Amino acid sequence: GQQLNQSPQSMFIQEGEDVSxxxxxxxxxNTWLWYxxxxxxGPVLLIAxxxxxxxxxxxxxxxxxxxxRKDSFLNISASIPSDVGIYFCAGQLWTNAGKSTFGDGTxxxxxx
Amino acid sequence: GAGVSQSPSNKVTxxxxxxxxxxxxxSGHTALYWYRQSLGQGLEFLIYFQGNSAPDKSGxxxxxxxxxxxxxxxxxxxxxxxxxxxxxxxxxxxSLYGRGNTEAFFGQGTRLTVV
Numbered sequence: 001g002q003q004l005n006q007s008p009q010s011m012f013i014q015e016g017e018d019v020s021x022x023x024x025x026x027x028x029x030n031t032w033l034w035y036x037x038x039x040x041x042g043p044v045l046l047i048a049x050x051x052x053x054x055x056x057x058x059x060x061x062x063x064x065x066x067x068x069r070k071d072s073f074l075n076i077s078a079s080i081p082s083d084v085g086i087y088f089c090a091g092q093l094w095t096n097a098g099k100s101t102f103g104d105g106t107x108x109x110x111x112x
Numbered sequence: 113g114a115g116v117s118q119s120p121s122n123k124v125t126x127x128x129x130x131x132x133x134x135x136x137x138x139s140g141h142t143a144l145y146w147y148r149q150s151l152g153q154g155l156e157f158l159i160y161f162q163g164n165s166a167p168d169k170s171g172x173x174x175x176x177x178x179x180x181x182x183x184x185x186x187x188x189x190x191x192x193x194x195x196x197x198x199x200x201x202x203x204x205x206x207s208l209y210g211r212g213n214t215e216a217f218f219g220q221g222t223r224l225t226v227v
Contacts, residue, residue: 006154
């Protein structure tokens with residue numbers, strides 16, 4: 001099946017710093033999704049990308065759908081303590097009825 | 113309720129016992145998904161329901177795993193003869209439609225520990 005490589009695995013940053021994480025795949029996806037998961041909770045959708053080359057923002061978050069359709073990145077600007085959590089990328093194919101393939105996650109720690 | 117509800121939130125069971133995990137999706141959502149999340153890992157797809165039928169069961173790890181959905185609403189994931197490697201968080205998600213709809217809402221999960 002399709003595999004997603006997400007990096008970095010973890011990040012330790014100072015409050016106020018910008019963060020960047022990315023996902024790459026060996027094959028194309030039609031949709032890229034970015035989720036955040038807090039401890040003891042299910043993932044919550046942050047940004048959905050539907051078109052190659054698309055750049056979408058949600059507050060301090062910006063994500064891009066790679067032009068090759070095999071990669072995506074997520075940037076967080078001016079990080080704050082509540083950004084702490086695990087960030088997952090996920091890819092979907094139109095033929096797969098909304099089923100997502102997930103990366104292994106990036107654990108973000110923000111030091112005040 | 114307003115969100116996806118899963119029960120129990122935690123389950124400890126002895127190896128070899130059967131367990132049932134329940135998911136109440138958001139009212140009106142036709143698509144329902146089960147995922148498994150092992151410690152430090154991403155989510156692993158198990159099964160997808162559209163209404164009461166399961167067009168994609170490709171992620172179920174073995175024949176000890178089964179799931180059903182009734183009334184186009186509640187779903188139950190059953191694991192028979194549990195093994196220690198079944199220990200994980202089992203997450204359920206629902207979305208308004210399956211194909212063409214990307215916004216799936218997740219429940220809080222059931223943490224299963226097999227001892």
